[in-house]
Amino acid sequence: MSESNRDLLNLTYPFRETLKPGAPLFRNVRNHIIASNEIALRAAKKQAEAGGFFAEIIEAGMQGEAREVGRRLAERLKETVRIRPRPFCLLAGGETTVTLRGDGQGGRNQELVLGAVETLRGMQDILLLSIATDGEDGPTDAAGALATGESAQRAESLGMAAADYLSRNDAYSFFAKLDDLIKPGPSGTNVNDLVFLFAF
Template sequence: RCGATINEINAVRKHISRLKGGNLARLAHPAQVVSLILSDVVGSPLDVIASGPTVPDTTTFQEAHGVLEKYGLLDEVPASIVERLRAGMEGKIEETPKEGDQIFERVYNLVVGDNAIAAQAAVAKAQELGLNALLLSTYVEGEAREVAKVFAALGKEIARYGRPLARPACLVAGGETTVTIRGKGKGGRNQELALSAALAIQGWEGVYIVGLATDGTDGPTDAAGAIATGSTVARARELDLDAEAYLADNDSYHFFQALGDLIVTGPTNTNVNDLIFVFVF
C-alpha cells in the first residue's frame, strides 16, 4: 500500500527471518544444496527471489531499517521488527551471510522459469498467429498509472506511423508495476494500468492494451488483469461510469467488471511477474 518495490520489501523480510537472506544455506551447511528457482522478481536477481534463502545477501540491517524509514512505517510495523533491525544495526545480531562466505561453496542455484521466458514465449505465439511481434523489455517497473501512459504512446505511434512495428502489431513487455493506494476501491496493478491506459487511448480505434498477472491473481481480486481499448471510456460513459473517478479511487476492478473486460483465468500456480501487451490492428 505504501508503494515500496519488491526489492525493498525483501530487504526487510531477509532481516527478520531465520531462512531468508542466505540463512537457509547457513542452516544447511556443510551439506550440498541445489535450488531450482521460479522467479517472480523483475530481472531475476537471485538474492531477491523468495528473499534469497540460499544466496548471499546484498542488503544490510541498515538498508532494511532505511526502507521502513523511507515510507514512514517505523511506527506502523510491530515494535519487535524495529527492535530487531536496530539490534542488527548495532551489531547485536549477526548479519545475513554475504558473498565469499564459505557456506556457499557447495550451493548451486538454477532459475528454471522467469518473466523473460514467459515474454519470449508470448512473442513466439504472437508471431505464430501472424502478428508482427517485438519484446520491448522485461524490466518494466514504476507507478502503474504512469507506466500505462508510455504503453499508450507506443500504441499511438504504431497506429499513426507504423513504428516500431507495422500492423497487425503486438508489443510485449514484462515486469511488475506498483500502485500507491489513495482511494478505497478494489483492483490490482494490472487493472489500474489498463484503466489509466484506457483514458490515454480513448478514441484510438484498433489500439488495445492488456495487463495481466501470470499467476492469475492481480492484487486482492479474482482477476488476472484487464483489457483496455480505444472505446473503453466511451462504453463506460454509456453506463454512467466515470473512468477518471474510478482511477482516482483505485477501483479498477469494479470498472472493468461492469464492462465485462476483466481477464479471469483462475490461479495458474506459476508466478513469473506480469505481462503487458500493446496490440494494434
C-alpha cells in the first residue's frame, strides 16, 4: 500500500487540520456543475429567442428586498419599452428576501410581482412573472405569480389594492383572486428564482 493511501486510512473524523487543496484525499475528486441559476437563465434566454423574442439577461445574482426588486425591474421594463422594438424578453435570476410585516401568505416571487403591480399600471402588452425554479414559493402551492399592465385595475374592480396586500405580505391571496398564481408543482430542482419581463 502506498504511503499516501496509508495516510488516508489513518485519518479520523474530525480531522486534525482542515484539508487543503492538493490533499491526497482530493486526488480523485471531480466537481461538475450540472445546474445553476446562470445555466437556467441561459436556457430561458435561448427559449425566448426561439420564440421570436429579442432576449437579454439583465441581472444575474439578483438580491434584495423582493418588493423593491419588483419595483426596480418594472421600472427597467418601462424604460426598455421606450427604447427597444417589441417583442422582447428581459431576464433576471437570483434570490430575493422578504421582511415579514404582516400575517399574510406568499413567497418572495409572489411578493416581487406584487411590488411591481403599481409600476406596471396602464402599460400595454407587457407581462412580468417571477418563479421559484423548485416550483415552491414560500409555504404555498404556487411557484410564483404574474402581472400585466391591467393587474392593478383588475384588482381594484374586485375591491383590492396592491398596497394593502403588500403591507400584510399577502401576495398569495391577491394573485389567487386574480387567478394569476403560477402552479406547476414541484420540479425537484432548485437553482433559485427566475424573473421574466415580456413586451409583446
